[in-house]
Amino acid sequence: MAPNIKYRIGKSKFFKGVIISLSVLATLPLFIILFYILIQGFAKINWHFLVNLPKPVGETGGGIANALIGSLLIVFVAAIIAIPFGIMGGIYLSENRKTNLAYWCRLSVDVLQGTPSIVVGIVIYFWIVKPLGTFSALSGSIALAIMMLPIVVRSTEETLKLLPSTLKEAGLALGLPYHKVILRIILPCGFSGVLSGIILAVARIAGETAPLLFTAFGNPFFSTNILKPMQSLPLLIFNYATSPYDEWHDLAWGAALILLIWVLLLNIITKITTRRWKVQF
Amino acid sequence: MESTILEAIDFDAYFGENHAVKKVNIQIPKNNVVAVMGPSGCGKTTFLRCINRMHELIEGTSTKGKMLLNNEDIYDMHPIFVRHKIGMVFQRPNPFPNLSIYDNVIAGYKLNGMKMAKPDNDNIVEQSLQKAALWNEVKDSLHKKGTFLSGGQQQRLCIARAIAMEPEVLLLDEPTSALDPISTSSIEVLLQELKKNYTLIIVTHNMQQAARVSDKTAFFYLGELIEYDITKTMFTNPQDKRTQNYITGRFS
Secondary structure (H helix, E strand, O other): OOOOHHHHHHHHHHHHHHHHHHHHHHHHHHHHHHHHHHHHHHOOOOHHHHHOOEOOOOOOOEOOHHHHHHHHHHHHHHHHHHHHHHHHHHHHHHHOOOOHHHHHHHHHHHHHHHOOHHHHHHHHHHHHHHHHOOOOHHHHHHHHHHHHHHHHHHHHHHHHHOOOHHHHHHHHHOOOOHHHHHHHHHHHHOHHHHHHHHHHHHHHHHOOOHHHHOOOEOOOOOOOOOOOOEOOHHHHHHHHHOOOOHHHHHHHHHHHHHHHHHHHHHHHHHHHHHHHOOOOO | OOOEEEEEEEEEEEEOOEEEEEEEEEEEEOOOEEEEEOOOOOOHHHHHHHHOOOHHHOOOEEEEEEEEEOOEEHHHOOHHHHHHHEEEEOOOOOOOOOOEHHHHHOHHHHOOOOOOOHHHHHHHHHHHHHHOOOHHHHOOOOOOEHHHOOHHHHHHHHHHHHHOOOOOEEEEEOOOOOOOHHHHHHHHHHHHHHOOOOEEEEEOOOHHHHHHHOOEEEEEEOOEEEEEEEHHHHHHOOOOHHHHHHHOOOOO
16 A cells, blocks of 8 residues: 655655745735835935925925824824833733733733824824814824834833843842842843834824824924924825825825835844844853 | 850741741851751742841742841841841852943942942952952953852852942852852862851752761751751751751661
8 A cells, every 4th residue: 555655755845845836826916016106205215305395286396205204203203102101011010910900001002002093193183183283293103103102012012021030030139129130130131122112103104194183283484393283204295195186196105115115124223132132041 | 165156046937838847046146157958848939038138029928036137136137137137049050141340240239329439349350250269260361240250159159249338248149059069169269268258058969968977967857956966966966866867778
């Protein structure tokens, strides 16, 4: 009863072929999108494009300076709001795994992570934009901070959980107070993981459009006042790409490419920081 | 006459319902090495961790009875203060991986916010590493990370870190169980040096080690202190049948 070896080898080869071709197929759309944006956007990007304001309809040229600075500012403020809460929450969850509060915290973080961004936008609209009576970059930052929070909490928690408990014991046995053990030993040892979580979260919120539609709102002019409406890259892309003017379409393509480069750069930085600050045990 | 530095009186420790250490009475004389031995799960490590109040860090644990350090109950003191006076070395070497060798040694001062002049720091680091018999090996690489050292060196670094705080008692929880024979013997030699300045309590699985390094030996079984005597007497003429069975390896 000799097994048919050739048939079996053929079957294995066929299976391998299916796996490879399907994975190529799966990555294909990504490359097509990247390639298309590169083709469309590359010709539009130059120094002028980065430092000038958009021109009115009918005039050629113009740039996205207001959206670029606006995006940087909105995301920066969002990060400043979300990072302390996120890290503290992550520390709490990794330190108290079984308490009731931790259970509810973890559940709400998970729910928040799955909440559609437009819902976050609406909530902030009713909580902040309406009472203040004006759209503002700050309300946009708060909406983005809420989007960012669960990512930072979870990555901090997961990073700190992986640290050996002997590290904490070593600190406590030296007579160090609990807060010093956490801030001077546990957190520095998990620094690379916490930092890469933050950077990934920043990359993630940089492209969020929905929560900004009725918070930061957009602004055709240059503004750095976070209490007033402000332009941002995703808003500019949304508004200009849906407009009927070719010049505005060009700006939208260029802005899309800039946003893509931003996300790509942040991902590369994450990879470098994880390697650079990895603590060896 | 030796003076007693540490004394447990009717001391009990619990993990929830589990009675891990039962009515232990023991007197530890100053500048001695006391070995604590017994089979796994006999409560010897739990007892050790009660001495510097590390036991209570685990949720659901409790203790009863008195634990006196120089006639003062450590359970009336602040745990941080207790841990300054009673240092600990763990089973696996655990230097702080984010700190250099130098910073590891003075971590107890630096991270406690005690500001000191650099010469004082240098002095403490050199003294402690000398006492831990590590100075000659690391004096040229003090600012490298402690985790680059070998396992045995890391364990001596942990000992240096503990004695830098000038504790009165040093607890060692199976300090050589993760080390090779050469590192083990260098730590055993070190213990003989350290007892000139400190009182050492060492938990060990290894009976030969207990016989080699200790002045007195305590035998724990099922949470009870069965026998406590001068090491030589204990190994040549044990009073209790259970001790005799354990020492001769006829244990069921």
